[in-house]
Structures are given as structure tokens and as C-alpha cells.
Amino acid sequence: MTKAEIVNKISKETGVEKAVVLSVVEEFMEQVRHSLIEGENVYLRGFGTFLLKHRAAKTARNISKNTTIVVPAHNIPAFKPAKIFLAGIAGKEE
Numbered sequence: 001m002t003k004a005e006i007v008n009k010i011s012k013e014t015g016v017e018k019a020v021v022l023s024v025v026e027e028f029m030e031q032v033r034h035s036l037i038e039g040e041n042v043y044l045r046g047f048g049t050f051l052l053k054h055r056a057a058k059t060a061r062n063i064s065k066n067t068t069i070v071v072p073a074h075n076i077p078a079f080k081p082a083k084i085f086l087a088g089i090a091g092k093e094e
Contacts, residue, residue, distance in 0.1 A: 003025065007025055036050060036051075036077050045082070046085070047081070047082055048079055048085055049079070049080045049082075050077065050078075050079055051078055051079075052075040052077060053075065053076050053078045054073065054074075055073060055075070057070060057072050057073040058070075
């Protein structure tokens with residue numbers, strides 16, 4: 001599902017104009033992005049958590065050049081779904 005499809009669906013179900021829904025969705029994503037940049041996790045009860053995971057420095061190999069490189073420690077964004085979210089998905093499995 002794309003952002004445009006999400007906006008269309010929310011607009012149909014709520015009766016709110018697409019431009020307003022698009023603005024809200026864009027601002028939501030910007031706030032999540034800004035929070036993660038600032039090092040804050042975003043907790044959405046019943047949905048999940050957007051969080052930062054720390055990756056330690058490691059040595060990696062470039063197979064094509066047969067060299068080793070050091071990948072520095074860094075943080076990556078991640079999403080951890082809530083238990084109720086996972087339960088809903090597990091109920092749909094067939």
C-alpha cells in the first residue's frame with residue numbers, strides 16, 4: 001500500500017478532504033523522523049514502536065576487491081509491532 005492509497009482510504013472513510021489527510025500523514029511521518037533523529041523512540045499504543053537500534057563497529061569484507069573494511073558503529077531505525085498488532089496478523093494467516 002502506498003502513501004497515496006493510505007490517504008485515499010482515510011479520506012473515504014472519514015469524509016475529510018484528501019489535501020488535509022495528506023498534510024496530516026506527511027506531518028506524522030516528519031514528526032516520527034524528527035524524533036528518531038533526536039534519539040527519541042516513538043511509542044504508539046496498540047500499533048508499535050519506532051526505535052533506534054545500535055549496531056556495533058565490525059570488520060567486513062569486500063569480496064570483489066578482496067579487501068577488509070571497518071564499518072563504524074551506527075544507529076538504524078526499526079519498527080517493533082505491538083502484541084495486539086502481531087495477534088491480528090497471526091489471526092489472518094491461513
